[in-house]
Amino acid sequence: MVNTEIARIENFIRNYVRDDERVVVMVSGGLDSDVTARLCCRALGKEKIKLCMVLQSEMEQKFEKNADALARDLGVELAKVHLETANRTLIGALEEAEEPGLFRLNTLLDPAKAKCSLRSAVISCYQDKGFLIAGTMNKTEKMLGFFLTFGDNLANFKPLAHLYKTQVVELGKEIGTREEVICQEPSAGFWEGQTDAEDLAYWVINQGPILTPREFSEDEIAYAEKITPMLTADKVDGILKMYEAGENTEYAARRTGSDIDIVRGIYHIAKKAPVYKTREILLELEGGC
Numbered sequence: 001m002v003n004t005e006i007a008r009i010e011n012f013i014r015n016y017v018r019d020d021e022r023v024v025v026m027v028s029g030g031l032d033s034d035v036t037a038r039l040c041c042r043a044l045g046k047e048k049i050k051l052c053m054v055l056q057s058e059m060e061q062k063f064e065k066n067a068d069a070l071a072r073d074l075g076v077e078l079a080k081v082h083l084e085t086a087n088r089t090l091i092g093a094l095e096e097a098e099e100p101g102l103f104r105l106n107t108l109l110d111p112a113k114a115k116c117s118l119r120s121a122v123i124s125c126y127q128d129k130g131f132l133i134a135g136t137m138n139k140t141e142k143m144l145g146f147f148l149t150f151g152d153n154l155a156n157f158k159p160l161a162h163l164y165k166t167q168v169v170e171l172g173k174e175i176g177t178r179e180e181v182i183c184q185e186p187s188a189g190f191w192e193g194q195t196d197a198e199d200l201a202y203w204v205i206n207q208g209p210i211l212t213p214r215e216f217s218e219d220e221i222a223y224a225e226k227i228t229p230m231l232t233a234d235k236v237d238g239i240l241k242m243y244e245a246g247e248n249t250e251y252a253a254r255r256t257g258s259d260i261d262i263v264r265g266i267y268h269i270a271k272k273a274p275v276y277k278t279r280e281i282l283l284e285l286e287g288g289c
Helices: 002-016 031-044 061-074 086-097 109-128 139-144 165-175 179-183 196-206 218-230 233-244 249-256 260-276
Strands: 023-026 049-055 078-082 132-134
Touching: 002 031, 002 165, 023 031, 023 109, 031 049, 031 061, 031 132, 031 165, 031 179, 049 061, 049 109, 061 078, 061 179, 086 109, 109 132, 139 165, 139 233, 139 260, 165 179, 165 233, 196 218, 196 260, 233 249, 233 260, 249 260
Parallel strands: 023 049, 023 132, 049 078
Antiparallel strands: none
16 A cells, blocks of 8 residues: 555656756655655656755754765755854844834744745745755645745645655655654754644644744643643544544544544644635736736
8 A cells, every 4th residue: 555655656756847857855854855855766766856955043963964864865965055043134134124023033933933934945046946846745734734835835746745644654664764764753943852743732722823923821831731742643643634524523532532622723723724824825817808
């Protein structure tokens, strides 16, 4: 079953990429970009693949080591773009230009999100040179809206967007992703120790993505710390499958063995994703006067 899906994805990639085109994969040292790079390399050959990593402040060293190991495994060049403090420069400039409170440099979230925005700028530069961008988003992230719409959502093609995180793990095991990458906690690499589960816990409390700066109470912080270990890939994917099937929250909680408040929170997030994150882009009128 896994090998059939691998072959299907490789065929999808080959059908999209023309003979005269090359592909850039933005690697992070995490699972999704690792699997995407390996699939592209298998489908197209290493001569048509370029790996790029944006190095940013507070990034854990293990992610760069993972990316280096991936490049060695594939025999592909890894370009490292140094933008360590550019995120703070960007948010500082936006804060100065905009109305008070819209952008805030002295917070955790705005400078962290700006790291994704800067990666978008790098993607744009490669695309303008004629490269195709291979997206690394998976279905779990897509359903939750767990990305920046004009950030890691932007790509020419997305080989993993139909697969839940747990399914990506199975593909990674089959195609040679290293054990340390498969077993590590998923993270955007915003700061040392940051994990996707921790971020999702605050989204559960917020009942959706955190679009504007807000302060969390001590009780909310304590609750986030409590539920973070419960937000495993298996649990989250199980809840999202229940949501996709149209099951009610009570049934989903029983079937997945999850806390009902977590289920309700994830359902709220999934409902808001089409409005705030996966809403159609590049929309335009047809015809003319």
